[in-house]
Amino acid sequence: MTVVARSLFRIYRPIIVWFWCTVAVVAAVGTAVLAQVAEVKLSLWIIIAGHGLKWWLLVIGVMLVATHFKLYLANGVTRRDFLLGAGVFGAITAVGYAAMVPIGHGVEWLVWTAFGGPPESYPAFSAAGAVREFGHLLPAALGWLVSGALITAGFYRFRWWAGLLLLVPAALPLAVTDALLGIFGPEDTPSARVLPYAAGLTVSLLLTAAGTAAFYLQMRDVAVARTAG
Amino acid sequence: MITDIVLRDLTVRYGPTVAVDGLSLDLAPGKIYGLLGRNGSGKTSLLSVLASYRRPSSGTVTVGGVNPFENRQVMRQTCFVRDTLDVADSDRVGAVLSFAADLRPTFDREYAARLLDTFGLPAGQRVTTLSRGQRSILGAVLGLAARASLTLLDEVSLGMDAAARTTFYRELLADYLAYPRTVVLSTHLIEEAAELFEQVIIIDRGRLVLHEEADVLRGRGVTVTGPAAAVERFVAGRTVLSEQSLGGVRAATLYGRLDDADAARADADGLTVGPVGIQELFVHLTGAQR
Amino acid sequence: MLDDRSPIYLQIANGIKDDVLSGTLKEDEQIMSTNQYAAFYQINPATAAKGFAQLVDEGVLYKKRGIGMFVSPDARARLRRQRRERFFADVVDPMVAEARMIGVDVQEILDYLGRKR
Numbered sequence: 001m002t003v004v005a006r007s008l009f010r011i012y013r014p015i016i017v018w019f020w021c022t023v024a025v026v027a028a029v030g031t032a033v034l035a036q037v038a039e040v041k042l043s044l045w046i047i048i049a050g051h052g053l054k055w056w057l058l059v060i061g062v063m064l065v066a067t068h069f070k071l072y073l074a075n076g077v078t079r080r081d082f083l084l085g086a087g088v089f090g091a092i093t094a095v096g097y098a099a100m101v102p103i104g105h106g107v108e109w110l111v112w113t114a115f116g117g118p119p120e121s122y123p124a125f126s127a128a129g130a131v132r133e134f135g136h137l138l139p140a141a142l143g144w145l146v147s148g149a150l151i152t153a154g155f156y157r158f159r160w161w162a163g164l165l166l167l168v169p170a171a172l173p174l175a176v177t178d179a180l181l182g183i184f185g186p187e188d189t190p191s192a193r194v195l196p197y198a199a200g201l202t203v204s205l206l207l208t209a210a211g212t213a214a215f216y217l218q219m220r221d222v223a224v225a226r227t228a229g
Numbered sequence: 230m231i232t233d234i235v236l237r238d239l240t241v242r243y244g245p246t247v248a249v250d251g252l253s254l255d256l257a258p259g260k261i262y263g264l265l266g267r268n269g270s271g272k273t274s275l276l277s278v279l280a281s282y283r284r285p286s287s288g289t290v291t292v293g294g295v296n297p298f299e300n301r302q303v304m305r306q307t308c309f310v311r312d313t314l315d316v317a318d319s320d321r322v323g324a325v326l327s328f329a330a331d332l333r334p335t336f337d338r339e340y341a342a343r344l345l346d347t348f349g350l351p352a353g354q355r356v357t358t359l360s361r362g363q364r365s366i367l368g369a370v371l372g373l374a375a376r377a378s379l380t381l382l383d384e385v386s387l388g389m390d391a392a393a394r395t396t397f398y399r400e401l402l403a404d405y406l407a408y409p410r411t412v413v414l415s416t417h418l419i420e421e422a423a424e425l426f427e428q429v430i431i432i433d434r435g436r437l438v439l440h441e442e443a444d445v446l447r448g449r450g451v452t453v454t455g456p457a458a459a460v461e462r463f464v465a466g467r468t469v470l471s472e473q474s475l476g477g478v479r480a481a482t483l484y485g486r487l488d489d490a491d492a493a494r495a496d497a498d499g500l501t502v503g504p505v506g507i508q509e510l511f512v513h514l515t516g517a518q519r
Numbered sequence: 520m521l522d523d524r525s526p527i528y529l530q531i532a533n534g535i536k537d538d539v540l541s542g543t544l545k546e547d548e549q550i551m552s553t554n555q556y557a558a559f560y561q562i563n564p565a566t567a568a569k570g571f572a573q574l575v576d577e578g579v580l581y582k583k584r585g586i587g588m589f590v591s592p593d594a595r596a597r598l599r600r601q602r603r604e605r606f607f608a609d610v611v612d613p614m615v616a617e618a619r620m621i622g623v624d625v626q627e628i629l630d631y632l633g634r635k636r
Contacts, residue, residue: 003331003332004332007328007332010331067317070315071315071316071328072332073315074309075328075329075332075333076304076305076306076307076308076332076333076375076377077304078281078299078301081301220299221284221298223282223283223284224277224282224283224315226273226311226313260565261563398561399561402557402558402561402563403558406554406557406558406564424527424561424562424566425561425562425563426563427563427566443566444526444527444528444566444569445526447526447527448525448526
């Protein structure tokens with residue numbers, strides 16, 4: 001891991017812990033309350049964590065450009081080293097977050113089993129299902145992260161109206177990945193899917209890669225903005 | 230890394246605005262430079278290029294013979310402290326210093342802690358709650374403790390009170406004596422910082438006005454006061470920076486040293502010759518034409 | 520002690536000469552290093568070094584390699600000779616000129632000096 005990536009993890013460690021603790025508490029309390037009034041047909045963990053992680057990574061993408069870029073450059077780090085470190089940090093975070101959803105799902109399923117088994121309609125946990133969840137969430141996490149960074153880079157490098165114009169293409173990795181893959185997997189939303197998983201994954205990853213390249217080109221020689229604070 | 234800095238025809242443009250205009254400059258290593266210029270004269274743009282914060286629009290800059298832009302070795306050894314201060318506002322002062330120490334191999338965290346004590350800045354205070362003067366102090370601490378071979382300090386002392394400024398000058402000089410390095414200090418408070426400078430660079434509207442040893446500059450300007458006709462005779466053929474008349478008495482500020490013969494002649498003509506400090510000289514060199 | 524309106528290295532050189540003349544600095548005594556001098560007077564060390572170099576050129580100081588700067592054995596005598604040569608031109612002549620301008624005649628000055636003896 002690079003110096004920059006290690007330093008970013010040091011900054012984000014408490015925030016990451018806080019995020020997952022909050023999700024766990026909300027999912028546990030929500031499920032407990034829900035079980036009192038109705039049959040639990042869904043995993044609150046998957047829904048909250050799955051949606052939450054996308055927004056969280058979007059914000060990380062924004063922060064990397066709007067806040068951290070300047071701070072690292074001010075401490076003698078080159079743009080290249082920062083972008084590389086931020087990429088490593090973002091990728092590891094995306095993988096970790098995407099993995100946390102099936103892991104938490106498994107834990108939730110174990111807890112249900114301990115309390116006499118989940119309701120019939122609860123999404124059962126299986127190894128294949130876990131891989132499918134991860135396979136949908138990872139490209140989504142990457143897409144949202146890259147879009148967040150790319151949108152902010154447009155505003156950072158160009159004037160506000162150019163940033164606004166670039167916002168539309170910059171949001172493509174996020175929007176297309178969401179449309180093609182969703183977060184619940186093929187069985188949950190079959191009618192909404194226009195492409196089979198493999199094709200959707202390819203398109204999504206290609207768009208994210210293109211977004212990453214565009215981001216790098218915008219940031220590799222950008223002037224360090226003069227902003228107070 | 231003790232290296233020469235060479236600027237050639239450096240131009241920085243922001244749209245139609247020209248901030249630095251074809252500037253050429255050679256900076257020998259290991260000296261303290263005073264970078265003087267009025268507001269908007271291009272000081273910050275010049276420093277931004279030296280720090281690789283931005284690319285020049287045209288022209289070249291080399292540090293030790295190489296282009297510093299995105300050069301890992303050079304940028305690691307460069308520290309640029311802007312008056313806007315590039316720190317995380319939500320952090321506490323101590324965390325800001327630790328962050329710098331994590332990223333900069335040359336950063337002396339213990340020295341930074343000592344400086345906080347000296348300046349009386351609490352490490353536990355959040356950046357958002359710092360006063361203008363305290364922000365300036367934090368900038369000075371970051372710039373000094375980085376111990377970078379190229380240290381660029383842009384108006385760091387501006388928000389400090391007189392006591393903090395005195396401490397800053399003393400610490401800067403003491404640490405420079407212990408760890409010689411190239412320091413470029415831009416300031417409007419010329420009079421009180423001038424004795425720290427080995428060389429002075431004056432820029433105006435993006436152009437180099439003067440680059441000279443500070444001590445040569447002291448006494449480079451003279452005022453000649455006396456009867457108008459005698460003053461006029463005396464200043465003929467010399468560089469007159471400014472003139473003032475009161476009744477039949479005229480005072481002229483000249484650029485250039487008077488030799489003994491000049492001084493004798495002035496004396497014989499009944500003229501009074503007085504010295505001009507660096508700050509006065511700066512005002513005359515950059516003020517008149519606007 | 521130092522002002523910004525004349526070269527500092529000259530002010531430093533003159534200060535050290537005064538110290539030698541007054542006996543504050545003894546012959547063969549080591550003087551402060553450039554860095555000590557710079558820190559004490561809050562000036563750039565290169566400026567202090569230039570003042571010292573001037574004094575070495577004039578023979579007031581001598582260098583011992585790797586040790587430091589010392590007051591030359593004949594510095595005091597030499598400086599006294601120089602200042603005495605310039606005393607009348609630098610001190611007495613301007614005084615006489617001032618006296619003429621305000622109508623004090625030379626005899627009055629002599630009487631005054633006689634009482635000082």
